[in-house]
Amino acid sequence: MTQRIGTAATLRRVASLATVVLAATVLSAGCATATRDEAGSAPAPSPSADPKAALLAAVPDDEDPAFRFSTAEGGEKFNGVVDPAARGVELSVSQKNKDPKFTMAMTFRIIDEALWVRVKLTGIPGLHDRLKLPKRWMTMDRAKLSDASEVPAYEGADPANMAAIIQTAGTVEDRGNGTYGGFVDLTANADVRDNFSSVDVDALGEAAKKVPFTAVVGPDGNLTSLTLEIPAAGKQKAMKLVARYYDFGKAPRISAPTGADVQKAPASAYEMLNG
Structure with missing residues (x-):
């Protein structure tokens, strides 16, 4: 059930790069900145004879609804x-830029190899027009991207790579009421290690x-x-990494x-993503 690691980290890299590119464009153009789930009522799962296998079986797969x-x-x-049935995924991230001050919200929609991107810019009036970026969905040609591997793709029904992380646990404890716990190894392989952009795995030493x-x-x-309790290490503070899956079938x-909601991506969109 594991898949290629990287959806989260890749999305963050692409969004960060796009924000830097847009900020540089804004500055060079001399633009002025603006100043302004509930729990279900069904019974909890019964304790399992093999908690790790039971937990892995609960990870979404291609048979699950959206x-x-x-x-x-x-x-x-x-x-x-x-949406496993459509081999589709929609990913959204927001980035804030301090100088000049604006916010970029970027959404990727993927169905198989087809890719659309929508960008929303706020904080500077008229910024979309100045940067020649439409507000509609933009159909992207992956062949025009300098590194298509850096752009999110449909990688299966487990975008947070929970199965890959759980697999590194030596043992898993069934704590009852649908709760499981244990310890995972972030050094188990390069894929798991590279999944976390804000965690310095090397700095954690043996704790990793x-x-x-x-x-x-x-x-x-x-x-x-799935919640990971990352300990403090060096300049890195202790933190929680949390992934949630919810609204199955909803x-x-x-x-x-389709229609007026979409257009071909202009050159400015490729410039933004290619850096």
């Missing part, structure tokens, strides 16, 4: 929707091999959250933008 997800890594957050985690499986049998299906 659902929402979110992750929080330190101060960085992103969210989205996964035994990071406490708590996972919760909902009454419907779906994994709803989230909107992923479909291609």
Whole structure:
């Protein structure tokens, strides 16, 4: 059930790069800145004879309906929707720039290899027009991207890579009421190590091999959250990394933008993503 690691880290890299590119464009153009789930009523899952296998079985797969997800890594957050039946995913992230002061919200929509991007800029009046970036969905040609591997793609029904992380646990404890716990090894392989952009795994030393985690499986049998308790190390403060999957069967299906809501991406969009 594991997949290629990187959705979260890749999205953050792309959004950060795009924000830097836009900020430089704004400055060079001399633009002035503006001054202005509830728990279900069904019974909790019964304790399992093999807690690790039970927990891995609860991770979403291609048979699951559309659902929402979110992750929080330190101060960085992103969210989205996964639709396994459509091989589709929508990923959203927001970045703030201090000088000049503006906020960029970027959303990627992917169905198989098809890619659309929508950008919303706030904080500076008329910024979309000045940067020649439309407010509608933009159809992107991956062949025109300097490094298409850096752009998010549909990688399966586990965008936060929970299965890959759980796999590194030597043992998993069933604590009852759908709650599981144990320790995971962030040094187990390069893929897991590279999944966290705000964690210095090397600085954690031996502690990186035994990071406490708590996972919760909902009454419907779906994994709803995974929390890692990252200890303090050097200049790095202790933090919680939290991934959530929710609204199974309630989230909107992923479909291609149509009509007046979509256009071909202009050159400015490729300049933004290519840096």
